[in-house]
Amino acid sequence: MNDPAAEMGVPRTSWVTTVLPPVVALSVILALWEAYVRVRDVKGYLLPPPSAVFRALWDEPGRYASAAATSLTAALGGLVLASAIAFGLAVLAAHSKVLERAIYPPALLVKVTPIVALYPLLAIWFGFGIGPKVAIAALITFFPMLVNAIVGLRSVDPQALDAMRVLAASRWEVFRRLRFPSSLPYVFAALRISVPLSLVGAVVAEFLSGSSGMGQLILIANGAFDTPALFGAVFVLATLGVSLTALVGYVEGHVLDWHVSTGA
Amino acid sequence: MTSTSPPPAVAARGVTHRYPGADGRTLLALDGVDLDVGAGEFVSIVGPSGCGKSTLLRLVAGLLASQVGGIEVLGGAPAEAQRAHALGLVAQDPGLLPWRDVAANVRLPLDVMGAHDPERVRALLDQVGIAEFAGYRPGALSGGMRQRVALARALVHRPRLLLMDEPFGALDELSREAMRIELLRIWEQERIAVLFVTHSVAEAVLLSDRVVVMSGRPGRVRAVIDIPLPRPRGEAQESSPAFVAAAAAVRAALRAEDVEGAA
Numbered sequence: 001m002n003d004p005a006a007e008m009g010v011p012r013t014s015w016v017t018t019v020l021p022p023v024v025a026l027s028v029i030l031a032l033w034e035a036y037v038r039v040r041d042v043k044g045y046l047l048p049p050p051s052a053v054f055r056a057l058w059d060e061p062g063r064y065a066s067a068a069a070t071s072l073t074a075a076l077g078g079l080v081l082a083s084a085i086a087f088g089l090a091v092l093a094a095h096s097k098v099l100e101r102a103i104y105p106p107a108l109l110v111k112v113t114p115i116v117a118l119y120p121l122l123a124i125w126f127g128f129g130i131g132p133k134v135a136i137a138a139l140i141t142f143f144p145m146l147v148n149a150i151v152g153l154r155s156v157d158p159q160a161l162d163a164m165r166v167l168a169a170s171r172w173e174v175f176r177r178l179r180f181p182s183s184l185p186y187v188f189a190a191l192r193i194s195v196p197l198s199l200v201g202a203v204v205a206e207f208l209s210g211s212s213g214m215g216q217l218i219l220i221a222n223g224a225f226d227t228p229a230l231f232g233a234v235f236v237l238a239t240l241g242v243s244l245t246a247l248v249g250y251v252e253g254h255v256l257d258w259h260v261s262t263g264a
Numbered sequence: 265m266t267s268t269s270p271p272p273a274v275a276a277r278g279v280t281h282r283y284p285g286a287d288g289r290t291l292l293a294l295d296g297v298d299l300d301v302g303a304g305e306f307v308s309i310v311g312p313s314g315c316g317k318s319t320l321l322r323l324v325a326g327l328l329a330s331q332v333g334g335i336e337v338l339g340g341a342p343a344e345a346q347r348a349h350a351l352g353l354v355a356q357d358p359g360l361l362p363w364r365d366v367a368a369n370v371r372l373p374l375d376v377m378g379a380h381d382p383e384r385v386r387a388l389l390d391q392v393g394i395a396e397f398a399g400y401r402p403g404a405l406s407g408g409m410r411q412r413v414a415l416a417r418a419l420v421h422r423p424r425l426l427l428m429d430e431p432f433g434a435l436d437e438l439s440r441e442a443m444r445i446e447l448l449r450i451w452e453q454e455r456i457a458v459l460f461v462t463h464s465v466a467e468a469v470l471l472s473d474r475v476v477v478m479s480g481r482p483g484r485v486r487a488v489i490d491i492p493l494p495r496p497r498g499e500a501q502e503s504s505p506a507f508v509a510a511a512a513a514v515r516a517a518l519r520a521e522d523v524e525g526a527a
Binding site: 161163173 | 358
């Protein structure tokens, strides 16, 4: 098909209008930051200039990369585990009001409990390795997926459902051809919420255990008054969060190309 | 007629239906309704809003569980007709799957049945005039086009009874008229029984062999009016004396109901 926007003389969206503005804005912020630190001669342990932060990253890339990989593994492990269980429970809840009523209170309990408070318990159960980190990331991402998936699985077009019911379509047929695809916009909305949460969960668990990952790296940098390394760690975590969210958005754009929310 | 004549498409006797209402009372939607649709017959139901005509159609479709009275569809219970894949349904809202393209939406009943008939899908796309949009998603189509897709979907598995619940109610007047003619043409080819619910007297008269006029709450059958217009029919007939007389008879039956309702 022809591009109607181009035909009407409207400039098409390209990297000039999408990528460039945030890049320019970030560069300006970094430049102002660098200039402020240099002009006012701010002490490095209070606020290091961006150049010092990037030098810290540049000098020890392996240290940040391996810590990031450790945190990322725990975060994604928890996210995948929680999403799978939550979606499974949502399928049950979407088919039965009784099951939904049974599932909600315990799920709500998980949601309102400060998950961090469970860490000592989780450490006793799962040791000090990746186990409790995955558990924290899972607990923190569980509820958004459960609620969104239940709503999504119920959000079927009633006329489409009728059209299948007059054919005596089985529950499985209705699920795979109607309920599951209908739930996907809600599942992706949940993932957009859960992905940053899973990183928070993993890093908080690492703060508490101090055994490995970005959380431990931050603790060590903090103890050594190594402020550039602290900023470096924050920068790495922010990059992880942005990349994962962008990845979810990319996959969503391809899977949900039929959905209005993904239109231009 | 052969010795084994096919069973009537619909034979309903004394159908009464209540909905649960506020403060424990019930709302009587249908009260002792009889309905007959012969094999291959086109029957419309007209009546004021809330007369239970959609309820009646949903009972015939097996989408609502029957409470009082007997409903036979194609010689058995509605659920049996469903299992035999003998029913097709078109509602006011097309209810298409937005992630499937037009051809895949039309194919849906075959997919559900585990059947495969690309020839039939193509033929129907042609028949309803949407062959060139086969690869489009519903989101890119107009309301009239979507309703054509819904019609093709309802016919693709060769049902013996087509149920239509105000199928053109959401369309603009021009699309509506085009769809009536389209439906007449398709019905001439498919020759299946149709139960058609509508607000429009002109639509009911133009399309039907018989028009069932229902009264307002609770829904009762007020009159059944034969439409003796010759087939095949077309727009030209809308100005014929026979058409005008039939439409007047239907309108009179609808109005008579007001007097009765007041009594």
